[in-house]
Amino acid sequence: MHIKSLAGVTLASLLTCTTALAAGISDDKVVIGMPSDFSGIYADLTGKGSAIAAQMAIDEFGGKVLGKPIELLTGDHHLKADVAVGITREWLDRKGLDAVVDIAASSAALAVTKLMTERGKITINNAAGTTRLTGKDCSALSFHWAYDTFALANGVAKAMTLEGNDTWFFITADYAFGYSMEADAKQVIEANGGKVIGSVRHPLSGSDFSSYLLQAQASGAKVIGAANAGSDLRNTIKQAKEFGITSSGQKLTGMIFFIDDARAIGVKEAAGLSVLVGYYWNRNDESRAFAKRFEEKANKKPNTIHAGVYSATLHYLRAIESAGTDDGQAVAEHMRKLKIDDFFAINGFIREDGRMVHDMFLVKIKPANEAESDWDVFEVVRTLPGNEAYRPLSESECALVKN
Amino acid sequence: MLPRTYFLAFLVLLALLPHVLYPVFLMQLLCMALFACAFNLLLGYTGLLSFGHAAFLGGSAFIAGQAAKVWELPIELSILAGTLTGTLLGVGFGLIAIRKQGIYFAMITLALAQMVFFYALKAPFTGGEDGLQSIPRSNLFGIIDLTHEVTMYYFILALFLAGFLIIFRIIHSPFGQILKSIRENEDRAISLGYRVDRYKLAAFIISAALSGLAGSMKAMVSQVVSLSDVHWSMSGTVVLMTLIGGTGTLFGPIVGAAIIVSMEHYLGEYLGSWVTIIMGVIFVICVLTFRQGVVGELEQRLIKRKLPFQSQDSTS
Numbered sequence: 253m254h255i256k257s258l259a260g261v262t263l264a265s266l267l268t269c270t271t272a273l274a275a276g277i278s279d280d281k282v283v284i285g286m287p288s289d290f291s292g293i294y295a296d297l298t299g300k301g302s303a304i305a306a307q308m309a310i311d312e313f314g315g316k317v318l319g320k321p322i323e324l325l326t327g328d329h330h331l332k333a334d335v336a337v338g339i340t341r342e343w344l345d346r347k348g349l350d351a352v353v354d355i356a357a358s359s360a361a362l363a364v365t366k367l368m369t370e371r372g373k374i375t376i377n378n379a380a381g382t383t384r385l386t387g388k389d390c391s392a393l394s395f396h397w398a399y400d401t402f403a404l405a406n407g408v409a410k411a412m413t414l415e416g417n418d419t420w421f422f423i424t425a426d427y428a429f430g431y432s433m434e435a436d437a438k439q440v441i442e443a444n445g446g447k448v449i450g451s452v453r454h455p456l457s458g459s460d461f462s463s464y465l466l467q468a469q470a471s472g473a474k475v476i477g478a479a480n481a482g483s484d485l486r487n488t489i490k491q492a493k494e495f496g497i498t499s500s501g502q503k504l505t506g507m508i509f510f511i512d513d514a515r516a517i518g519v520k521e522a523a524g525l526s527v528l529v530g531y532y533w534n535r536n537d538e539s540r541a542f543a544k545r546f547e548e549k550a551n552k553k554p555n556t557i558h559a560g561v562y563s564a565t566l567h568y569l570r571a572i573e574s575a576g577t578d579d580g581q582a583v584a585e586h587m588r589k590l591k592i593d594d595f596f597a598i599n600g601f602i603r604e605d606g607r608m609v610h611d612m613f614l615v616k617i618k619p620a621n622e623a624e625s626d627w628d629v630f631e632v633v634r635t636l637p638g639n640e641a642y643r644p645l646s647e648s649e650c651a652l653v654k655n
Numbered sequence: 656m657l658p659r660t661y662f663l664a665f666l667v668l669l670a671l672l673p674h675v676l677y678p679v680f681l682m683q684l685l686c687m688a689l690f691a692c693a694f695n696l697l698l699g700y701t702g703l704l705s706f707g708h709a710a711f712l713g714g715s716a717f718i719a720g721q722a723a724k725v726w727e728l729p730i731e732l733s734i735l736a737g738t739l740t741g742t743l744l745g746v747g748f749g750l751i752a753i754r755k756q757g758i759y760f761a762m763i764t765l766a767l768a769q770m771v772f773f774y775a776l777k778a779p780f781t782g783g784e785d786g787l788q789s790i791p792r793s794n795l796f797g798i799i800d801l802t803h804e805v806t807m808y809y810f811i812l813a814l815f816l817a818g819f820l821i822i823f824r825i826i827h828s829p830f831g832q833i834l835k836s837i838r839e840n841e842d843r844a845i846s847l848g849y850r851v852d853r854y855k856l857a858a859f860i861i862s863a864a865l866s867g868l869a870g871s872m873k874a875m876v877s878q879v880v881s882l883s884d885v886h887w888s889m890s891g892t893v894v895l896m897t898l899i900g901g902t903g904t905l906f907g908p909i910v911g912a913a914i915i916v917s918m919e920h921y922l923g924e925y926l927g928s929w930v931t932i933i934m935g936v937i938f939v940i941c942v943l944t945f946r947q948g949v950v951g952e953l954e955q956r957l958i959k960r961k962l963p964f965q966s967q968d969s970t971s
Contacts, residue, residue, distance in 0.1 A: 328923070333786045334879040341679060345804065359785035363879055366789045426776070427784030455776065456784050 277320040277578050279348035284310070284565065287336045287364060288379065289356035290328035293457050293482040296512050298356040298379040298557050304550045305558040306353055309565035317572050325349070329360050331456060336360035337367055344371055350578045351376065351568055354561050357456075358382035358429035365394045372580045374587075376564040379557045381481075381508060382432035383643060386607040390650035393584050395606045398530045398560030401429070402643040404507050405437035407528025407614050407636055412475055413446040417503060421473035422451035423464045423488055425480035433479035433507050436643075449473050458484055461491045469497050476504045485509070486516050493521060510555040514617055514629045523619045528612055528641075531559040531596055532630050535613070538595035553627045563596035564608075599638055605650035609638035665906075669812055678804040679876065684916045685815040686873040691896040691908030692822050693865035698894075699903035700826055701858045702838030706761040706890050707748060707768030708866050713885025714771050715741040715867035716874040720787040721780055723875070729793045730801065734814070734871040741867015742860060744771070749859035753852055756841075765887065772885045786881030790874055801875075811872055818865050823905060825861065834858055895934065899941050901948025910949050 286306060290299045303326045310322045325343055329336035336355065343349035344367075351374040355361040361380030366389070368375040375394040377385050381401045385394065409420075420441055424430040430453065438448045450471045452464045465488070468476040476497070478488045485506045492504045506513065509527040533543035533553045542562070546554040554562075571586040572578050592600040592608070600610035615630035623629065645653050672681055690712055697703045719737030722728045728736065752763040775781045782788065792801045801807045825831050833854055836844045845851050874880045883889065892915065900911025915934065922930050945952040 332881055332883055333788060334877055334881040334883065337788075337879050338679070338683075338877060342677060345679070346677060359782075362785065363788045425784075 276576075277318055277572075278350065281320050281348065282317055282322045282569075282572060282578050283325060283343070283347055283349045283351075284322065284568070285325045285327070285340060285343045285347075285349045285352045286354045287327045287329045287339045287352065287360065288354045289331055290326070292331045293484055294331070294356040294379065297482055297510055297555060298354055298561075301546075301550050301552070301554065301558045302354045302379065302561045305546065305554065305562040306565045308545065308549070309562050309569065312566060313569050317569050317578075318576065322569065323347075329355075329357075331357045331360065333357075333359045333363040337363045340364050340367055344368075344373070349373065350580070351583075353564050353568070354378045354557070355380055357427070358384075358432065359427045361385060362389055362428055365389065365391065369393050374568065374580050374583055376568060378560045378564055380429065382428045383436060384428065384432060386603075386605040387643075387649040390605045390652055392606075392652060393580050395564070395587065395602060395608060397564040397608045398556050399508075399528070399612065400607070400642065401433040401507070402436045403612055403636075403641040404528050405433065405440045406641055407612060408505060408507055408509075408526055409437040409440045409446075409477065410444055411526050411614060412503070412505060413441050413444040417475045418446040419473040420446060420448045420475050420477050421468045421471040422448065422477045422479050423461065423468055424451055424453045425458075425484055426453040426455050429481065430479050434477075437477060437479065437507060451479075454480070454484070456484070459487060461488045462495070464488075465492050465495055465497060469495070469500075469502065474503060476502060478504065478506045481506075481508045482513075483516075486513055489517050489521070510557070511553060511627070511629055512555055515626070519617065519623060519629055520620045522617045525617045526633070527615050527617065527630070528636065529615055529630070530556040530610065530612055532613055532615060532632060534628060534630070535632060536595075542595055559596045563592070563594050563600075566594060567592050567597075601638075603645060604653050605645065605648050606652075607642055609642050611638050612636040612641040661906075666816075670809075673805050673808045678808040680916075680920055682804075682808055682811045682876040683873070683920075684913055685811050686869050686876060687893075687896065687916050688909040688912040689815050689818045689872070690866055690869035691893055691900065691912045692819060693862045693869060694893045695897050695902060695904075695908040696822055696825065696865070697858055697862040698897055699907070700831065700838060701834045701855060702841075703855060703859065704757075704761050704894075705752075705764045705859070705862075706887070706894070707752075707764030707766075707771075708862075708893050709885050709887060709889035710748070710768035710771035711741040711744055711863045711866035712870035712873070712889060712893075713775065713880070713882075714744050714870070715739075716870035716880040716884050717775060717781050717787060719871035720790045720874040720880045723793065724787065724790050725780070729797065730795055730875060734868070734875065737871025737874065738864055738867045741870060742864040744867070745860040745863020748863065749856045753855050753859060765890070768885075768887060768890060772882070772887065775882060775885045781880075781882075784882060786879055787874075788879050790878045790880070792875060792878065807876070811876060814868065814872055818868055821861075822865065826905070830854070830857075895938055897948075899937065899948055901951030901954075904948070904950040904954060907948050907950035914949070 288298045289295050306324055315322055327339040352368055353376045355364055355377055356379040358380040361377050365375045369391040376397055378397045383400045383402045385396045422434045424434045441448055452467050454464050478485050492498055498504050514522045533539050543553050571583045571590055574590055575582040575586040588602045598611040600608055602608050614633045614636055616633050618631050694708050697705055715737035718740040719733045722733035722736040748767050752760055755763055795801055833849055837851055841851055896911035896915045897908045899914055901907030
């Protein structure tokens with residue numbers, strides 16, 4: 253497997269080397285694509301908000317880089333990998349696509365990243381969580397920006413296990429993200445003296461979680477970990493409440509939990525949950541300033557994904573400026589070299605495996621009576637330094653990492 | 656007989672299209688068109704409404720993808736493996752379902768197809784929700800490079816035409832005549848001494864095999880196979896394509912597939928999930944006003960114009 257992916261990477265770099273000589277901007281424009289979820293269960297976590305964030309980064313550049321216009325394309329992939337690949341391939345063939353950002357759903361992200369790498373183009377994954385993107389499926393041309401399942405597990409599962417919640421049961425979304433989330437969480441839980449006593453998988457975009465919840469209840473685990481996201485997670489938590497699971501002493505926690513989720517479930521219901529985020533709008537002046545600008549356009553506060561898309565797009569454009577070309581290979585090199593300098597990527601840098609390592613924040617959801625406004629949801633408990641949050645390179649499965 | 660001029664015009668059109676429209680879109684269209692034609696052989700010419708054809712399309716797509724990716728077979732053998740899967744599934748489904756008629760037949764095929772769906776959902780090799788990704792396209796016969804989309808288009812076009820001509824040949828053979836007689840009056844066909852069940856089974860298997868071919872082609876074209884290919888809504892889509900185009904007409908399913916696939920492709924960009932609603936409206940209009948579908952209706956108008964006296968006779 254390693255040899256094969258190495259061969260793929262070298263082939264891709266050979267292909268791009270031939271074009272790298274012709275510096276400058278291909279097709280006289282820079283085209284950034286965003287195949288994402290605009291109508292499904294992740295639409296409010298990514299979707300329109302992500303498109304607005306990317307456009308904000310483009311506007312920061314005045315809509316032009318190296319004197320050539322920047323174009324943003326968006327497409328709804330309905331959470332399907334085949335649709336995502338279809339959209340991206342058409343952009344590549346017909347619209348001169350140079351880079352892809354965001355990509356909701358890990359399954360789609362993996363498929364799109366492979367296609368982009370084959371064509372020698374840049375991918376910056378952001379909303380997708382699976383650690384495979386910087387592990388087994390890493391490439392020299394792809395990056396992973398906002399968070400990943402290892403960091404989330406390392407934040408949430410570790411904090412809870414150390415509090416004495418040492419038996420876990422997982423309700424897992426049946427696709428790449430869910431598997432990755434569960435596996436990473438299991439590793440962290442066991443390393444901290446806990447035990448996973450069972451798990452059950454549900455199809456993506458589920459609506460009825462009762463049978464999974466009852467299995468989780470019957471397992472007698474102290475914590476039920478929901479390794480799903482978006483409205484799947486919201487439905488799991490709401491239905492657990494209806495079954496009286498949470499009031500009977502079992503704890504339920506979402507492994508990936510955004511500010512939008514807290515508001516959708518109701519801050520009252522969610523109060524006390526520990527969550528790991530890459531960005532919280534009300535943390536300091538810089539983050540508040542971005543949130544204000546974002547809110548003017550989107551009518552809501554940005555979450556980690558939105559802020560991540562902004563940061564990633566900005567860094568990509570800066571790398572084009574410094575490389576003097578939009579050629580994938582050259583831009584990727586400059587993205588790694590260039591210092592990442594914005595409100596999102598605190599102490600951020602890009603590792604060999606494409607992981608953008610930055611500080612994460614362990615937050616708790618405030619009790620409703622302490623909140624100053626509707627969006628004043630989190631209280632930052634502690635900062636998790638990037639090197640502590642993300643999977644160490646020594647454990648990496650990525651072929652680019654020399655162990 | 657197939658009007659030769661129409662067919663030639665159709666061929667020239669298909670050969671020129673990739674220079675005007677996006678080849679990948681056209682290839683997907685051809686795969687769906689062959690799928691609809693195979694389905695039409697059953698619905699339009701034998702009178703059997705199967706609601707499980709997604710199993711043949713998706714099942715064979717998964718096997719063809721697996722063959723190309725994991726077993727590393729060349730593309731022609733992968734497609735063969737996929738087609739064979741469709742055929743075998745067809746034998747299995749056919750033997751069970753063919754004993755019943757009408758709604759029971761449809762329900763049994765649906766139930767069997769759901770079994771295939773859940774198997775695909777749970778089996779490790781299909782990748783579950785992730786699907787089977789990055790299916791390689793090897794060189795055809797070891798020499799022709801298929802990574803170029805227009806070359807791939809002509810390869811897919813050749814396969815499509817092969818499938819289409821097989822269907823054409825079947826329809827116009829004595830075997831096809833018997834199928835049509837079964838559609839018109841099954842009891843009478845039995846009383847004439849035909850072993851109707853065997854004819855129906857044969858038609859079912861041929862339809863499944865061609866659907867399998869379409870699925871294998873689709874796997875090679877999009878290089879991704881996902882659960883939506885085996886999902887029951889795919890069985891619904893093929894019914895929709897066939898009905899809108901015109902059941903029991905040779906070109907109907909192709910026109911139907913072209914309408915539905917282009918709508919998904921071109922309107923989907925602007926309207927998102929509204930496309931499904933618009934398709935529903937079109938379907939309702941089709942059923943209410945032109946039941947024979949686009950091609951069926953056109954054919955009838957042409958016949959009326961040619962034979963004004965006859966049609967007057969039949970109405971009076």
